[in-house]
Amino acid sequence: MITSVLVANRGEIACRVFRTCGELGIRTVAVHSDADENALHARVADAAVRLPGATPAETYLRGDLIVKAAVAAGADAVHPGYGFLSENADFARAVVDAGLVWIGPPPQAIEAMASKTRAKKLMGLAPLREVAQSDLPVLVKAAAGGGGRGMRIVRRLEDLSAALEGARAEATSAFGDGEVFIEPYVERGRHVEVQVLADAHGTVWALGTRDCSLQRRHQKVIEEAPAPGLSDRLAEELRALAVRAARAVNYVGAGTVEFLVADGTAHFLEMNTRLQVEHPVTEEVHGVDLVALQIAVAEGRRLDPEPPPARGHAVEARLYAEDPAHDWAPQTGTLNRLTVPDSVRLDTGYTDGDAIGVHYDPMLAKVVAHAPTRAAAIRKLAGALERAAVHGPVTNRDLLVRSLRHEEFTTARMDTGFYDRHLPALTEPAPDPHAPLAAALADARRTGSRFGGWRNVPSQPQIRRYALAGEEHEIRYRHTRTGGLEADGVRVVHAAPDLVVLEVDGVRRRFEVARYGDRVHVNTTVLTALPRFPDPTAQHAPGSLLAPMPGTVVRLAEGLAEGAAVQAGQTLLWLEAMKMEHKITAPVTGTLSALHAAVGHQVAVGTLLAVVEEDQDK
Template sequence: MITSVLVANRGEIACRIARTCRDLGIATVAVHSDADAGALHARVADTAVRLPGSAPADTYLRGDLIVKAALAAGADAVHPGYGFLSENADFARAVRDAGLVWIGPPPEAIEAMASKTRAKQLMGVAPLTDVTEADLPVLVKAAAGGGGRGMRVVRALADLDAEIAAARAEAASAFGDGEVFVEPYLENGRHVEVQVLADTHGTVWALGTRDCSLQRRHQKVIEEAPAPGLTDALTGELHTLAVRAARAVGYVGAGTVEFLVAGERAHFLEMNTRLQVEHPVTEEVFGVDLVAEQIRVAEGHALDPEPPAPRGHAVEARLYAEDPAHDWAPQTGRLHRLAVPGAVRLDTGYTDGDDIGVHYDPMLAKVVAHAPTRAEAVRKLAAALERAVIHGPVTNRDLLVRSLRHEEFTRARMDTGFYDRHLPALTAPAADPYAALAAALSDAHGRSRFGGWRNVPSQPQVKRYAVNGEEHKVRYRHTRTGLAADGVTVVHADAALVILEADGVHRRYEVARYGDRVHVGSTALTALPRFPAPEADHAPGSLLAPMPGTVVRIAEGVTEGAAVEAGRPLLWLEAMKMQHKITAPTAGTLTTLHAREGQQVELGTLLAVVEETP
């Protein structure tokens, strides 16, 4: 029997594994980088071991240090979670060689499937070698790992070499393996997958299907189970192929077989030899704890001959600290408050007051709703997200709510091109028209005692706020009976709550302040100074860092004085395990290059200046 598990991961999945271990009476050991010294996963574990450094390559990707930590802490098993070393066969062997139980598939199965090129060969699918115009568009894909890292869609043959180089660099940084391959890219396919679970006694379960078609940068955003709209015949074929893949490599434990579905055709993509981020939707539908089952299988227990019967529908949304309206730029800073109401499941690696840094994936939480029907589950999830209290950096919450309520999604007609078609509409600003007024009235609460009200009427008070990049100016007055504003009745106003009546409707606004940042309901505002300070002046054509990160590469031939074309890649920033391409804003001459490879930059740092050609 396993008595103590080291979780070789961080964040949400480490917390989720620790929760199941606690339920089973199993002690947990966390590992943490210096950047994660105060992280939730390190706090909830029974024991924590430091991995010196902050970069993944120095910490969570160091299998030797993790095995050493497990032995030092007295663990007798290792669970890899997802990402990092979860699909590293050498790490699995090192765990076993140290006398520890590996809660995962055999190293040989990982080797057979972890390389997507070998997996495709095993399933009779060959990647592209000599790409021609007729093959476009194509997808460049990392052979190891997942999560959208090391993936690039190429629509022009002239871009292929550069995108392959970029994908190799990103894959090497994220997974320690720069191998990539090229495959056809189907523009309007659906991403459908099958959860498998296998024991050491020959039983393999196919636990339904999941649809993961809503993706950004090849990372899943919304997932659901079962995949809607599939015929019984196609579902049966997917189950058969998934079980065949598992049996072909002697698979043990939890894994996922992924397909691209177009019409009634299923195209094998890959097998992920680990737990998936979206596993909760399968758990909710089948009433199983997949982590508990992984542990039971690792202990040698047999699965029942048949899996439990499915019930209802589940939908999961990934809540990210990112700005979808600005190229999905990851966000950093203090998460002051995170609370999701309603009867939904919340899997997170953060609590109130935690900091979101630049080193790791920006996913804050997974919010999961389960109901008897798909429509009910979607409605429940959208409502819970809409009412969620999220105080801190910009998130994709509004995008998630709008996506769940979009006609294509509610009618189950979505595909992997959903955000390519609808992103501008889904990210259009739609701030509450009374949010800025509520912020101003809340701030003004109690000021009349110190001279806000005058016996002789005077000019109204004016406050300025920035909302979604636009300035909003509001006016209000102190009167004998309290605060007042044109067009509305101020029913109540204090520092935390404002109630306004407009057109006979009462609107309640809960208000919270953190410095100059004000959260009014689901709207985030920035209080602007009464007399704006002069801003730093940047020359036209200046390229500013869109996020904090590290300059990992300067494009070949990019030097001061070089002529550049509009849109030409100049350099790459790495932030939160992803590489972000910085391109020339216009055709002209690169007059100044401030960026240097390896340089750490803050948001707004001047990277380069391109002087436009007249």
């Protein structure tokens, strides 16, 4: 019997495993980097062990330190979570060699399937070795790991070399393994996968299908179970292939077999020898706890001959601290508040007031809805996200709501190119026109009135200014003789620092307001309170390139130096933030007049990286 589990991971998945362990009466041990010292997973565990350093390579990818932590804390089992070392056979062996129980598949099964190149050979497939013009487009892909890292689409042969270099660098940073391979890229395919679970006694479950087609940068955003629109024949074929893959490597534990489905045909992608991020939709549909089953299988127990039947439909949305309208740029800062309605499931590694750092994936939470039908589950999830309070850095919440309500998704006609086609429309600003007034009235109540209550004459108009969707809004309101507030064109029913009720054209609306510094959240609209007089020093020369996020400068364009001629859109340097590389490009064609960045520099948001003077002779 397992009595104490160390989770070799962080954030949401560590908290998820701890929750099940607590229900089973199993003690929990966390490991944490210096950056995660106060993270939720380190706080909720029964014990926590520090891994010195901040980057994944220094901490969560150090299997030797994690094994020592497990032994020191008295754990008798290790759960790898997902990502990091979850598909590392050497780490699994080190855990077993230390006398600990490995809550995962046998190391030899990991070796056979965790490398996508070896997995394809096992399934009788071979990735392209040399690329010709007729092969395009192709996908450069990391052999190890997942989560969309180390992947590049190549549409022109002349871009292949740079794509290989970038994918290798990103894969090395994220997984400690720079091996990449090349395969054909299918433009309009669906990403469909099968959850498998196997015991050590020969039973293999195929727990239905999942659709994970809505992706950005090859990383899943919205997932659902079962995958809609599949014929019975294709669904059965996918389940059979998944079971065959598991049996081929004598698999034990939870895993996922992934396919690309196009024109009614399934193409094998890979087998992930771990629990998937999207496992909650399978849990909701089949009424199981996959983590509890992982633990049971690791203890040697038998599965029932057949898996529990499916019931209803489940949809999951990943809430990220990122700005989809600006190249999905990750965001950092304080998550002041995160609450969702009780009608949905929330899996998260954050609580109110936690810091979102620069070193790790920007996923804040997974929000999951289950209902008798797909339409009901979609409506339930979209409504819950719309009513959620997400106060802090910019997130993809509005994108998620619009995606769930998009006709292509509701009618199950989506594919992996969904965001390539629809991102501009899905990120078009649609602020509430009454949000600035609600913010101004709430701020008026927050700061109080210098006039007090009743007065004999009405006050002069008060003015407050806010930035919203790139525009400045000047709001005027007045204090009434009885201590109330009024504004032209609306009736102020109620005004308090956290709640404003307005009546417009006979319709009464509620606005929940929260302010953190100069950021004001009014329902789902976010405004920035502006000072009465702008700071004249907060200006930059035209053509200035500012860091869009905190990160590390990892590469400069070859030969880049002050005085060099550059073209608009040319990549000048690369920033690494949250385990992803981000390109910084020239805003105009001209001359690089200043270069302030160097490889290895740590930069904050807004740091001046370079200045490009536009060529006026064009």
